[in-house]
Amino acid sequence: MEQRIHILIVDDHPVVLEGMKALLQDNDMVEVDACCSNGQDALAFLLENKVDVILLDINLPDISGIDLCKLIKQQYADIHIVAISNYNERSMITKMLQNGATGYVLKNASAEEIIDAIRAVVKKTVYFSPEVQKSLFEAALDDPLDLPKLTRREQEVLRCIAEGKTTAEIGDTLFISPHTVETHRRNLMQKFQVSNAAALIRVASQYQLI
Incomplete structure (x- = not known):
């Protein structure tokens, strides 16, 4: 039997809390x-205990889930x-992703969907509820001007980053210097308003640019 999550x-x-616990307690995986x-x-619990996944509400009485997400990560x-x-x-959705979340599900989600989300994030992939995916897609259609404007070279660098290439490998692929690659990387992070490559990939995926 696989180790429990x-x-x-x-x-x-x-x-x-009780409803979600009841949904999950019968599953052998978690x-x-x-x-x-x-x-x-x-935060006090995490000081003394190790967990793999946190299911985190955005509205909390003492701190926003967005800020707590950032603190935990x-x-x-x-x-x-x-x-x-x-x-x-x-x-x-974007704020949670930018602060480190890799899954986003609605509270009306079934136990199966929550398990799917848990399984996905443990495998280091992003998970959205179908309703969330639909909302992101419709919002992008309604507001296409909100898409960051990327140069052709920035698009190429972004694709290489998404493929997991290092700065040196990107330079070799695109026949540009490592310094130029880093300049494009900084410009991309600024345009997407993120601070690291993982967040850049998540947000670019959300915009369906990669």
Whole structure:
């Protein structure tokens, strides 16, 4: 039997906490280690316990889930975070991704969908609920001007980054110097308003640019 994935659920609604715990407890793949109703309790739990995935609500009484997501990823880079929310707006989804989340599901999700999200993020891939994917796609269609304007060379560098190539490998592929590659990389991060390559790939995927 595969080793269980250890889960922390953070949500300020007791009904949601208990409901989500009940949805997951019958699955042999996961173990719900704890449920916390605020950010302070979640951080205190993480000081003493190791988990693999956090199911994180965006609305918390003491700190926003967006800020808590960033704090957790800064302190525990190996933890995977799945946002659990009633919000389906692109701005909210993007903020969670930029702050380290790699999954986003709605609170009406089934146990199967939540398990799919957990499985995906543990495998280091991004997971969106079907409704979230639809919302992102429709928002992009409604507001095409919101897409970052990339030069042809920036598009080439972005594709290489998404393929996992190093700066040197990108330089060799595109016949440009490592310094030029780094300049394009900085410009891309500035245009997408992100601070690292992982966030760059996530947001570019959201815009369907890679």
